[in-house]
Amino acid sequence: MRRTNLAELPCSLARSLQIVGERWTLLVLRDICLGWDRFEAIHDHLGIARNILKTRLDTLVEHEVVERTLYQEHPPRYEYGPTVKGRELMPILLAMVAWGDRWASPDGPPMLFTHETCGHDLVATIVCEACGGPFDLQTTSFRPGPGLT
Amino acid sequence: MRRTNLAELPCSLARSLQIVGERWTLLVLRDICLGWDRFEAIHDHLGIARNILKTRLDTLVEHEVVERTLYQEHPPRYEYGPTVKGRELMPILLAMVAWGDRWASPDGPPMLFTHETCGHDLVATIVCEACGGPFDLQTTSFRPGPGLT
Numbered sequence: 001m002r003r004t005n006l007a008e009l010p011c012s013l014a015r016s017l018q019i020v021g022e023r024w025t026l027l028v029l030r031d032i033c034l035g036w037d038r039f040e041a042i043h044d045h046l047g048i049a050r051n052i053l054k055t056r057l058d059t060l061v062e063h064e065v066v067e068r069t070l071y072q073e074h075p076p077r078y079e080y081g082p083t084v085k086g087r088e089l090m091p092i093l094l095a096m097v098a099w100g101d102r103w104a105s106p107d108g109p110p111m112l113f114t115h116e117t118c119g120h121d122l123v124a125t126i127v128c129e130a131c132g133g134p135f136d137l138q139t140t141s142f143r144p145g146p147g148l149t
Numbered sequence: 150m151r152r153t154n155l156a157e158l159p160c161s162l163a164r165s166l167q168i169v170g171e172r173w174t175l176l177v178l179r180d181i182c183l184g185w186d187r188f189e190a191i192h193d194h195l196g197i198a199r200n201i202l203k204t205r206l207d208t209l210v211e212h213e214v215v216e217r218t219l220y221q222e223h224p225p226r227y228e229y230g231p232t233v234k235g236r237e238l239m240p241i242l243l244a245m246v247a248w249g250d251r252w253a254s255p256d257g258p259p260m261l262f263t264h265e266t267c268g269h270d271l272v273a274t275i276v277c278e279a280c281g282g283p284f285d286l287q288t289t290s291f292r293p294g295p296g297l298t
Contacts (some may be wrong), residue, residue: 008261009195012249013179013242019253023170031247038266046158082286085252090286091275092244093162099241100161101296102235108161110296117288120279126240127276130269137182137220137231137239139266146248146257 008148019063020089024048028056030093032066035105037079094124120125159298168212169238173197177205178235179242181215186228214238243273 009015020026024046031042043053057080060066065086068078082090096112102108115120128135150285158164169175173195192202206229209215214235217227231239243262246277250258257272262271 004190009176011176011179011244012254012259014249015253016245017172017175020232021170021175023166023173024174026156026166026170027158027163028233030160034291070221075228087286088248088251091247092241094284094289095241095244095275096165097161100163100165101236104162104164105296106237107298110161110294111291112294112297113254114290115277115279115284115288116280116283116290117282117284118280120277120278122284122289123278124275124284125278126244127281128264128265128267128269129272129274131267132248132281133264133266133274135240135243135264135266135271135273137236139264140239140271141259141263141265142183143263145259145261147254147259148257149259 003144010147012053012147019065022056022073023060024052025059026089026096027094028053029065029082030062032060032080033072033082033086033090033093037081039072039078044079060086090126094122095126151290159296161296163272168208168214170206171208173201174205174208175238175242175245176204178231178238180240181209182228182231182235182239185219186230188227191229209235240273243271244275247273 015137020029027046028042030047035043036045039053039057043050048082057066061068064083066080068080071077071079097111115122128132169178169242176195177191180194181274183193185194188202188206192199202210206215208218216232218224244263246260264271276282
């Protein structure tokens with residue numbers, strides 16, 4: 001069986017990756033979340049090619065992860081901000097940061113985060129919403145859900 | 150400034166994405182974690198082109214996210230399993246599943262997971278490791294870390 005579109009897989013991971021799984025997309029979203037909210041600022045900060053940045057921003061806007069607002073009319077200029085849907089990806093970004101800190105940053109974390117609510121360094125950790133405990137492959141089983149087609 | 154390699158960005162998110170950010174890579178890892186552990190099984194399950202699957206598996210092995218074991222000598226055949234580094238990505242996969250369930254699966258979750266430790270449906274949620282509480286853009290600040298170059 002040959003598929004060409006991730007979204008055809010009956011899997012919410014595939015559907016998430018269809019939206020944010022292209023190269024650079026999550027870095028663009030990270031920049032927007034952290035305040036680089038204009039095209040030129042993101043372009044300068046990431047060093048990404050302009051045509052790729054335009055495509056990635058269009059995808060994020062199309063899927064309502066990011067919203068685009070006109071801030072200047074002549075010539076038209078836009079700024080970008082995360083929607084609620086986009087903000088809910090931010091903890092996933094920080095979980096990937098924590099994994100990269102642990103496995104791919106031998107000189108130590110390039111960036112440190114503070115959880116202002118408790119005052120500690122923020123290391124994003126993933127737990128079971130029901131019990132608050134950790135889980136791994138050994139303690140997780142899976143079965144078909146109502147959306148399986 | 151123009152970069153061509155995500156790994157050049159002094160950022161653990163970029164470094165993580167350098168390893169697992171290519172299209173299909175996280176789906177291949179998911180399959181391996183869930184037991185589709187041979188080339189033909191992954192190929193049939195995902196419907197991914199053989200040359201792309203080979204490249205993705207090579208990248209995962211190269212970065213020690215997955216290990217390759219010979220299970221048949223004539224002709225040589227391999228099976229794949231996640232390393233500790235790879236297993237630690239599994240909660241991130243399930244956090245992306247939870248986001249996709251919420252935002253991209255209008256017919257309901259295609260797959261349901263059970264946390265065998267507590268017996269409840271497993272919805273992966275991301276919290277601050279220090280206090281166990283939630284965080285978002287408003288409650289998170291950032292600063293340079295020791296690995297910033």
